[in-house]
Amino acid sequence: MSGELLDRILDYVGSRSSFADARFMEIESRGAVIRNGEFDESIYSNDSGYAVRVVNGSIAMAYVDSEDWDRVKAALDDAIKRSKKPGKNRIYHGKAERATWSEIGGDHVRDHSLEDIVGILKDADSMAGDASVRINALSDRFVHQVYVNTDGSYVDGTYSRIFFNYLVGVSENDRYEQSSEEFGWTGGYDNFDFKMISDTIGTDVSNLHEIILAPSVEPGNFDVIVGPEISGIVAHESAGHPTEYDRIAGREAALAGESFLTGKTFPYRIGSDKVSVIDDPTLKGSYGYYLYDDEGVRARKRYLYRNGYTSEFLINRESAAWLGQESNGSGRSSSWDMEPLARMSTTYIEPGDYSFEELFEDVHRGIYIKSFTEWNIDDIRFNERYVGKEAYYIENGDIRGRIRRPILETNTIKFYSAVDAVGKDLHFSAGICGKGDPEQGVEVWMGGPHMRLRNMRVK
Amino acid sequence: MFDLDRISEIFDKKFDEYAIEMHVNRDEQVRFSNGSRDLHNIWQESVLLVFVSRGKRTIMTTIKEGADLEKSIEDLSRRIDQAPENPLFSGINDRKQTYRKIDASSKGFDADDLADRAIEGSRDAGSDRMAGLVYAMRSRVEIATGYNRGSYDSVGAEVVVRSFKGDRSGQECGHSGINGSLDAYAIGKRSAENIVNVEKHEGREGRYDVILAPMAAGNIITSGSYAFSAHTVISGLSFLQDSVGRQVASPIVNLYDDPTDTAGMAYRVFDEEGTATSKIPLIDHGTLKTYLHSASTARYMNTQTTGNAGIISPESWQLEMDGGNTPIAELISDMRDGLFVRNSWYLRFQDYRNGIFSTVPRDGVYHVKNGEIVESWEGVRISDSIPDILKKISDLSRETQYVKWWNEVMPSRLPYIKVNGLGITKSH
Incomplete structure (x- = not known):
């Protein structure tokens, strides 16, 4: 497909609607997996199509992967007809954007062969030493999209993304311990930090050999220092998701749920004034990077929480209209055949001014949870749980022996309220965030610094 | 529309084995919340899901309608030579298969009607508000391998409604294939009545x-279904390792994978390598009967395929437990x-x-x-x-x-x- 019908599609639906937009998206993706040292599978695909949104009495979208005008027109006619039914039909217009942007790096993903990918995977496998389970996967995507709308916007964007994930497992007698990590970047292979990945795998396996023998925690109340991986998942789950305005308004209620912020008066206090959470799609190289969202709106940094209070919501064209605000460029769609939803990009807790040592020196009896395995959160993003992976006791400011799978099961307000010191470091992890039905996995970073929480229940 | 005869001829010459699954889909979805519709989605898509092998080298791809077929196949031919050998792969199912006939010509679902009924049911049961979605799906599915050709129509629908009374919620769902019944009104009603x-x-x-x-129960049982896949067992990640023939569940548990049940939306006639699907007993009175297999994982474990390819990684299609x-x-x-x-x-x-x-x-x-x-x-x-x-x-x-x-x-x-x-x- 070439995208040659885009203007014709917009002309056709534009004259039959109060607002319309259309995207042509091409996605070239590749990936391979090595399992326990053996090649497992590889996939390559070229996918493309049109997404057309028509607004009249309600909103309808047609997704077509054909350039046979008669077939395209039939789908458009159907969407036009459906959009005349009653329903919600408010949509943010905003100013017309004319822009072209690109983030494909210097070392283009399309210049790398499957052999290159397999070579990287084999090297990664060798870093896992004697782990009994070793699964390594690497994939990349090259995406080109043109967005147009009836207000005169034209945004042409091109980007590539790289994703690496692994799972390693270690057995000892009748015990088993596993770890998985994810890494991602937007741009080319010049951004791909294999040294960091291989160092992490090696350290992870070596840690697992010690964790597997470690005792469980004696349940009680402790001061807790969490590492950036925990800060990141907390920022994502209990700041990013609850500030997606479609959740607050109930649009996702039957799926990923609503928000503990529904019905609140804003700004709403979420915790300690030490806590600010940012979502920033424009962070160069980040896995969720974009300069214009999938609704042709310019992206920008936004504070979701600021000094312990809610600040700004993640909104797309639909939810911006409900709020009577400008879209802040959060409309993301994982593919040409998916609707744009209010989504995160890179969500992180803003660093403070404590050094790593300063965070610990005031802790008499505590637990340091550096990373996590299992986690989940309820559908209003309030009741949450993080099970520690690499974790230690702290005694009088010093890191002592390891503990196995300590559990922090708490809620959003208690977590953020317990934060009394925020580190000045900042690290990010990658992830694929799921939302919508059909489920859309979009690329994100989540991150933050080390943080100290007082008097938390750990079990 | 793709010409699978012509495409098969080309693949036959270029690769040792191939499995091409064609999907021509016309799906609709209505999403609603707070008592009114948010969006009507219409999908019109055609795609070939392609698996090819050359010796023990394998690769999967998708080919879209309108793509330059010759170029796509040349590209695939070049890429497969870059792939290492896959020790687990030992060829697709080469046995001639007989497929069930499914007549779906007269069956169809109307997404608009289902959505209206679901909303009405929730309202009638006294909900303050509700949200949900409805899918109505129709696909033509065809498969071509060097050994088998087959086709069927996949028709299905799904309804999900979450109702609210004050700060309490209830949620219900249902799905149906060609021989099922889907009462969207009742689903909407139950979602509110159950609060x-x-x-x-x-x-x-x-x-x-x-x-x-x-x-x-479905959240737990279907999330755990990875453990039945032979691929997961081989990878060392299944809690059912070395358990075939052993008691893995209470004696009252009978669990199947049943893609032959056309009352459910996930019925299918063949798997991704053309093996005819059948009802597979997984747990019989608490005893694990088999893992889920493709031809390759079955050969690896010296048993028979269960018709659950995923050629490399088998999976369940539609889990069913006896009441x-x-x-x-x-x-x-x-x-x-x-x-x-x-x-x-x-x-x-x-x-x-x-x-x-x-x-x-x-x-x-x-x-x-x-x-x-x-x-x-x-x-x-x-x-x-x-x-x-x-x-x-x-x-x-x-x-x-x-x-x-x-x-x-x-x-x-x-x-x-x-x-x-x-x-x-x-x-x-």
Whole structure:
């Protein structure tokens, strides 16, 4: 497909609607997996199509992967007809954007062969030493999209993304311990930090050999220092998701749920004034990077929480209209055949001014949870749980022996309220965030610094 | 439309083996919330899902309609030579297959009508507001391998409704294939009727006898279905390792993978390498009968394919568990002190090999005392392991339901499941 019908599609639906937009998206993706040292599978695909949104009495979208005008027109006619039914039909217009942007790096993903990918995977496998389970996967995507709308916007964007994930497992007698990590970047292979990945795998396996023998925690109340991986998942789950305005308004209620912020008066206090959470799609190289969202709106940094209070919501064209605000460029769609939803990009807790040592020196009896395995959160993003992976006791400011799978099961307000010191470091992890039905996995970073929480229940 | 005869001829010359699955889809979805529709989605897509091999080298790809076929195949031919050999792959199923005939010509679902009925049902049962979605799907599916050709029409629908009364919610779902019935009004109505107006309490940690409604059971059972895949077993990640022929569940448990059940939306006639599908007993009176296999994993384990390719990684299609003899009303009335959990979501594993996980109950977590629902609990979690839960199943309802909800519950048919001593934890 070439995208040659885009203007014709917009002309056709534009004259039959109060607002319309259309995207042509091409996605070239590749990936391979090595399992326990053996090649497992590889996939390559070229996918493309049109997404057309028509607004009249309600909103309808047609997704077509054909350039046979008669077939395209039939789908458009159907969407036009459906959009005349009653329903919600408010949509943010905003100013017309004319822009072209690109983030494909210097070392283009399309210049790398499957052999290159397999070579990287084999090297990664060798870093896992004697782990009994070793699964390594690497994939990349090259995406080109043109967005147009009836207000005169034209945004042409091109980007590539790289994703690496692994799972390693270690057995000892009748015990088993596993770890998985994810890494991602937007741009080319010049951004791909294999040294960091291989160092992490090696350290992870070596840690697992010690964790597997470690005792469980004696349940009680402790001061807790969490590492950036925990800060990141907390920022994502209990700041990013609850500030997606479609959740607050109930649009996702039957799926990923609503928000503990529904019905609140804003700004709403979420915790300690030490806590600010940012979502920033424009962070160069980040896995969720974009300069214009999938609704042709310019992206920008936004504070979701600021000094312990809610600040700004993640909104797309639909939810911006409900709020009577400008879209802040959060409309993301994982593919040409998916609707744009209010989504995160890179969500992180803003660093403070404590050094790593300063965070610990005031802790008499505590637990340091550096990373996590299992986690989940309820559908209003309030009741949450993080099970520690690499974790230690702290005694009088010093890191002592390891503990196995300590559990922090708490809620959003208690977590953020317990934060009394925020580190000045900042690290990010990658992830694929799921939302919508059909489920859309979009690329994100989540991150933050080390943080100290007082008097938390750990079990 | 693709010309599969011509495409097969080209693949025949270029590769040792191939499996091409063509999907021509016309799907619709209506999403609604707060009593009115948010969006009507219409998908019109055509795609070839292609697997090719040259010796033990394999690669998968997709080819879209309108793509330069010659160029796509040349590209694939070049890329497969870059792939290392796959030791697990030993060829696709080369046996001639006979496929079931499915006549779906007269069957269809109307997404608009289903959505209107679902909303109406919820309203009639007194909800303050509701949200949900409806899918109506129709696909032409064809397969071509060097050994088999087949086709069928896949027609299905899915309804999910979550209703609210004040700050309480209830959720129900259903799905149907060509021979099922899908009463969207009843689903909407039940989602509101099932909300019980009892006092709210913070939950209490401990081990409880718990009745899991089909959605909650589906969240746990279908999330754990990875363990049945031979590929997971070979990878060392299954809690069912070395368990064929062994007791892995309570003797009252009979679990199948049944893609032949056309009353459910996930029926299919052949798997991804052209093997005719059949009803596969997985657990028979508590005993594990087989893993799920493709031809390659079956050869690796010296057994027969079960028709569940995923050529490299087999998977279940539509899990179904036999119901028991006890009506659900009796399961509840017989409970002295336990919980009734309507739905659950966000299941995550600490450890795949031991199946240790937690999941967050929602849409009705009720404390039952002496057969009566007395409290509604908040802030709790099911924290346990799937192999332990399978063994702790103590009763099954007579009623079963076709359930499918988002990616939390894969298409399945399940009863209400009573589990003794289920681990419940809470937030502090």
